[in-house]
Amino acid sequence: MTIKPFEKPIYVTRPFLPDLSEFTAGLREIWENQWLTNNGPVLERYTRRLIEYFDTENVCLFNNGTLALQIGLQGLGISGEVITTPFTFVATTHALYWNKIRPVFVDIEPDFYTLDPKKVEAAITPWTTAILAVHVYGHPCKVIALADIARRHNLTLIYDAAHAFGVGVNGRSIAHFGDLTMFSFHATKPYHSIEGGLLTFRDPGLKQKFDYLKNFGFKNEVEVVMPGTNAKMNEFQALMGEMVLRHMPEIVSSRRQIYRHYCDCLKDVPGIRLPTPLPNEVVYNYAYMPIEVNAGEYGISRDDLYQVLKQYNVYTRRYFYPLLNDFACYRSVSVSDPLTVARGVAERILTLPIYCGLSLSDVEKICGLIRQIPGQRKSSA
Numbered sequence: 279m280t281i282k283p284f285e286k287p288i289y290v291t292r293p294f295l296p297d298l299s300e301f302t303a304g305l306r307e308i309w310e311n312q313w314l315t316n317n318g319p320v321l322e323r324y325t326r327r328l329i330e331y332f333d334t335e336n337v338c339l340f341n342n343g344t345l346a347l348q349i350g351l352q353g354l355g356i357s358g359e360v361i362t363t364p365f366t367f368v369a370t371t372h373a374l375y376w377n378k379i380r381p382v383f384v385d386i387e388p389d390f391y392t393l394d395p396k397k398v399e400a401a402i403t404p405w406t407t408a409i410l411a412v413h414v415y416g417h418p419c420k421v422i423a424l425a426d427i428a429r430r431h432n433l434t435l436i437y438d439a440a441h442a443f444g445v446g447v448n449g450r451s452i453a454h455f456g457d458l459t460m461f462s463f464h465a466t467k468p469y470h471s472i473e474g475g476l477l478t479f480r481d482p483g484l485k486q487k488f489d490y491l492k493n494f495g496f497k498n499e500v501e502v503v504m505p506g507t508n509a510k511m512n513e514f515q516a517l518m519g520e521m522v523l524r525h526m527p528e529i530v531s532s533r534r535q536i537y538r539h540y541c542d543c544l545k546d547v548p549g550i551r552l553p554t555p556l557p558n559e560v561v562y563n564y565a566y567m568p569i570e571v572n573a574g575e576y577g578i579s580r581d582d583l584y585q586v587l588k589q590y591n592v593y594t595r596r597y598f599y600p601l602l603n604d605f606a607c608y609r610s611v612s613v614s615d616p617l618t619v620a621r622g623v624a625e626r627i628l629t630l631p632i633y634c635g636l637s638l639s640d641v642e643k644i645c646g647l648i649r650q651i652p653g654q655r656k657s658s659a
């Protein structure tokens with residue numbers, strides 16, 4: 279039995295869009311206000327929603343997640359060395375770079391691909407000021423162990439939660455662990471505001487500083503108190519963010535269904551490792567559908583599977599390959615940790631399409647392809 283390629287491309291993700299009529303009703307309000315950016319009324323209202331959602335006043339919105347993280351590090355006054363993961367999107371390390379901070383890459387643990395606390399502790403030097411950990415794929419980091427290390431060594435604990443909107447641990451939002459957490463609301467993330475970013479933080483005194491930094495350092499019309507940048511969220515982003523937030527429960531439930539269907543359909547394929555089930559205390563957002571391809575058992579390599587799926591119009595992604603320390607711009611950063619786990623995972627990982635609107639029959643077809651491709655390759659060789 280041969281499976282035909284998909285007629286239209288299936289991408290790894292697709293943004294959730296509210297009904298156009300719902301959105302145009304919101305646009306009418308923006309037209310009436312004639313206020314497009316600079317802390318407008320829609321942004322004010324959206325900020326209040328997020329304060330309720332996260333149950334903290336300590337939130338600050340930005341035009342994207344990268345600038346949110348950059349400003350977060352700057353506002354906290356982080357310098358010297360920061361221990362971080364090489365298994366993430368480049369923006370995590372770029373935010374350090376723009377603050378003239380030296381990244382210290384250490385290994386991840388094999389189940390959830392988040393920073394290995396033992397490796398973090400071993401990498402602390404007199405120059406270490408903070409830990410920048412990533413809730414990669416929305417998998418919560420070892421939050422208790424990391425908080426313990428940060429407390430004992432007097433380090434600031436920062437989380438890149440770009441993938442983790444909607445995730446909770448022990449009945450609390452993931453925003454409440456660590457000193458500062460950044461969320462990305464980019465269109466490719468499970469929750470979005472077209473583009474956008476959010477900081478949540480422990481010290482209420484930071485709010486004023488972040489507000490200055492994202493608006494050129496203006497205190498009032500005639501006073502500039504610091505050399506800030508322009509990282510403000512506009513009214514259109516805030517409107518989209520407000521609307522998508524209302525749909526969050528259905529977005530997560532649709533993703534959960536797709537995720538579980540993949541797990542059912544792929545559970546006995548030799549050489550395909552499914553995601554490790556998350557601990558019971560975690561509320562998950564099903565941000566990604568990562569599998570590991572063990573070439574020896576599966577029959578062909580991850581890269582071959584990735585290429586052949588493309589021929590069937592299925593566009594998976596090798597998130598996160600290459601590791602950050604292997605990119606030309608970070609190759610000169612010295613790395614003492616052998617990064618054994620991260621290297622292996624980066625060679626085997628493949629993230630499959632998952633988004634609200636992907637049908638279960640398409641999921642079955644993708645799984646059918648994954649099942650049949652190695653045999654097909656062998657018989658045509």
Ligand SMILES: *Cc1c(COP(=O)(O)O)cnc(C)c1O
Nearest residue numbers: 342343344367369370440462464
């Ligand atoms: C998407 C992403 C970012 C950057 O967020 P933007 O809103 O796109 O600037 C940072 N870190 C990680 C892990 C991401 O996936």
